Amino acid sequence: MYAVHCLLISGLCIVLDLTSGHTNQTAILRCYKNNALTSTMCAFQLLGVSCNWVNPPPPFCLWHWLSRTGVDFISNTGYETISMRLNDGRRTCKDMEELLKMRASADEKYGKELVGIARKTGGLYETCTLRTSFDEMKAQIENVGNLHIQLSASLKEEVKRMEEFRERQKEQRKKFEVIVEKVQRTKVSLFKKTIDSKRSYDLRCREADEAEQTAEKTANAPTATPKQTEKMNNKSKQCREAAVEAEKQYRLNIEQLDKTRQEWESTHINTCEIFQQQEEDRLSILRNALWVHCNHLSMQSVKDDECYEAVRETLENCDIIADLNSFVELKSTGSTPPAPIEYEPYYEMNAGDNRNGSTGFVGVMKRFSNLLQSNSSIGSKNSNNEQVPQPSENPSGVYASIPVHPSGSQMSSDGYMVVYDYEAQGEDELSVSVGEVVVVLEQGEDGWWTVKRNGVTGWVPGSYLAKA
Numbered sequence: 001m002y003a004v005h006c007l008l009i010s011g012l013c014i015v016l017d018l019t020s021g022h023t024n025q026t027a028i029l030r031c032y033k034n035n036a037l038t039s040t041m042c043a044f045q046l047l048g049v050s051c052n053w054v055n056p057p058p059p060f061c062l063w064h065w066l067s068r069t070g071v072d073f074i075s076n077t078g079y080e081t082i083s084m085r086l087n088d089g090r091r092t093c094k095d096m097e098e099l100l101k102m103r104a105s106a107d108e109k110y111g112k113e114l115v116g117i118a119r120k121t122g123g124l125y126e127t128c129t130l131r132t133s134f135d136e137m138k139a140q141i142e143n144v145g146n147l148h149i150q151l152s153a154s155l156k157e158e159v160k161r162m163e164e165f166r167e168r169q170k171e172q173r174k175k176f177e178v179i180v181e182k183v184q185r186t187k188v189s190l191f192k193k194t195i196d197s198k199r200s201y202d203l204r205c206r207e208a209d210e211a212e213q214t215a216e217k218t219a220n221a222p223t224a225t226p227k228q229t230e231k232m233n234n235k236s237k238q239c240r241e242a243a244v245e246a247e248k249q250y251r252l253n254i255e256q257l258d259k260t261r262q263e264w265e266s267t268h269i270n271t272c273e274i275f276q277q278q279e280e281d282r283l284s285i286l287r288n289a290l291w292v293h294c295n296h297l298s299m300q301s302v303k304d305d306e307c308y309e310a311v312r313e314t315l316e317n318c319d320i321i322a323d324l325n326s327f328v329e330l331k332s333t334g335s336t337p338p339a340p341i342e343y344e345p346y347y348e349m350n351a352g353d354n355r356n357g358s359t360g361f362v363g364v365m366k367r368f369s370n371l372l373q374s375n376s377s378i379g380s381k382n383s384n385n386e387q388v389p390q391p392s393e394n395p396s397g398v399y400a401s402i403p404v405h406p407s408g409s410q411m412s413s414d415g416y417m418v419v420y421d422y423e424a425q426g427e428d429e430l431s432v433s434v435g436e437v438v439v440v441l442e443q444g445e446d447g448w449w450t451v452k453r454n455g456v457t458g459w460v461p462g463s464y465l466a467k468a
Contacts (some may be wrong), residue, residue, distance in 0.1 A: 073191055074184075074187065074188045074191050076184055079180060079184075079268060079271075079272075082272060082275055083177070083275075085279065086173060086275060086278065086279065089279060089282045089283075090166060090169070090170065092282075092286065093162060093165070093166045093282065093285075093286065094166070096162060096286055096289060096290075097159050097162050097163060097166075100155050100156075100158055100159045100162070100289075100293065101155075101156075101159055103155055103293075104151075104152040104153075104155035104156050104159065105152070107148045107149070107151050107152040107155065108148070108149055108152035110145075110148050111144075111145040111146065111147070111148030111149035111151075111152065112145065112149065113145070114141050114142065114144055114145030114148065115142050115145035115146065115149075117141060117145075118138045118139070118141040118142035118145065119138075119142065121138055123135065123138070127323065127326055127327060127330065128319075128322055128323040128326040128327075129317060129318045129319050129322055129323055130318050130323055132314055132317075132318075133311065133314040133315045133317075133318050136310060136311050136314040137311045140307040140308060140310055140311050141307075143307050144303075144304050144307050144308075147300060147303050147304070147307075148300065151296055151300050154296060155293070155296070158289060158292065158293070162285070162289060165281075165282075165285055169278050169281070169282065172274070172278065173274075173275065173278060176270075176271045176274055176275070177271075179267055179271070180267055180268065180271050183260070183263060183264045183267045183268075184264065186260055186263075186264075187257070187260045187261060187264045190253065190256055190257045190260050191257060193253055193257075194250070194253040194254055194256075194257045197246070197249045197250040197252075197253045198250050198253075200246045200249070200250070201243070201246040201247050201249070201250040203246075204239070204242045204243035204245075204246040204247075205243045205246075205247075207239045207242070207243070208236070208239035208240040208242070208243040210239075211232070211235050211236035211238075211239040211240075212236045212239075212240070214232055214235075214236070215229070215232035215233050215235070215236040218232045219232070219233075415437050415438070415439055415440075415468040416437070416438055416439075416440050416451070416465040416466060416467060416468055417435065417436070417437055417465065417466050417467075417468045418432045418433060418434055418435065418436045418437075418438065418460075418464060418465060419434060419464060419465065419466045420434060420463075420464040421433050421434055422460055422461060422464050424458065426459075428458060428459055429458050429459045429460065430451060430453065430456060430457070430458025430459065430460050432451075432453065432460055432464070436453060437453075437468055438451040438452065438453045438460070438465065439451060439452045439453070440465070441457065443462060444459075444462075447461060447462050447463065448460070448461060448462065449461075449462040449465065451465070
């Protein structure tokens with residue numbers, strides 16, 4: 001025989017060995033819902049273990065009987081208390097549904113806002129490794145938003161299951177409530193009828209006793225006549241018969257009331273067992289719902305961190321020097337600064353050059369801004385010690401290779417070689433590269449010549465060409 005204590009908690013019997021203070025795992029038994037107390041005690045008696053129950057939770061039906069102590073026969077206080085408990089549980093289910101709905105709405109709104117933020121954010125002007133990290137950040141923000149939208153859908157499904165469970169319990173409980181109310185009405189009716197029959201029985205007994213006493217006094221009176229004595233005896237007899245009839249009716253009502261009471265008790269026991277099962281299911285469902293909700297939130301946090309970890313990995317590969325070099329390679333305008341502008345004395349130019357230069361220089365200045373931009377690119381391409389033929393210049397500084405004809409223009413079909421690269425700035429211009437040979441069709445007095453190359457015609461600066 002072992003000295004142990006048995007604790008019945010939530011249907012699980014836990015055996016504690018008082019000698020060691022540890023749980024005896026071999027003596028743990030699962031208690032059954034029906035007669036859990038008795039079944040477990042019998043099981044331990046078979047094992048030869050003495051059991052001391054420490055505050056075992058009574059089922060609803062036992063608690064219902066205890067609640068009736070000192071209460072009148074027709075009281076339904078215990079059942080009403082249990083029914084109120086179920087109604088409160090139903091409200092708790094609704095509160096849980098409302099909590100999940102609001103959380104689902106918040107996650108859905110948050111997820112959609114994150115997706116909108118990810119799609120509206122720019123970052124298009126950045127380049128290289130930081131651009132990659134920025135794009136990854138936007139992508140992961142959108143992923144996080146989609147994950148929260150999925151979480152919202154999961155919570156909405158949980159709300160639907162909670163609503164179905166609550167409605168299912170409501171329909172089941174309603175059936176038993178109708179039966180209990182019917183039995184209760186029958187018991188109350190028979191109880192009132194029994195009380196009335198008892199009052200009638202008591203009254204008839206008192207009347208019979210009084211009639212018998214009166215008849216006895218009349219018979220012993222010296223002045224009483226035989227006729228009076230017979231009359232009183234008949235009345236006493238009638239009263240006694242009425243009392244016997246009232247007693248029969250009273251006994252009959254008592255028997256009927258007892259049968260109704262037994263039916264009422266049986267109905268309440270079954271109903272309370274069903275209600276207890278519903279309460280157990282409700283507590284289990286709510287507990288599991290809260291547990292699952294916490295698991296959803298924990299998993300969401302893990303998924304969010306995984307998305308942000310992907311961004312951190314791209315940021316680790318972000319190289320500031322590489323980004324600067326990439327910008328220089330893409331946007332560089334040249335490797336040498338422009339040459340200084342030299343002083344050009346006006347009076348040192350000869351008369352012939354003055355005539356030609358005064359007319360041609362006006363034409364050159366029409367697109368001087370374009371020529372400056374082209375010259376800057378020329379310097380970057382010829383910086384690697386390339387020998388490019390240079391056009392000759394006269395002392396006045398004006399390009400002497402631009403012939404100017406007083407007649408305005410001259411048609412020619414001679415071949416010319418391109419000595420400078422030129423990028424077309426307009427639709428009527430032609431892009432040429434150093435070393436190419438073109439055919440000059442027209443030499444304009446403004447310094448722009450019409451040339452033809454590979455069947456394509458356009459304007460190029462005459463100073464960029466030399467006789468082949």
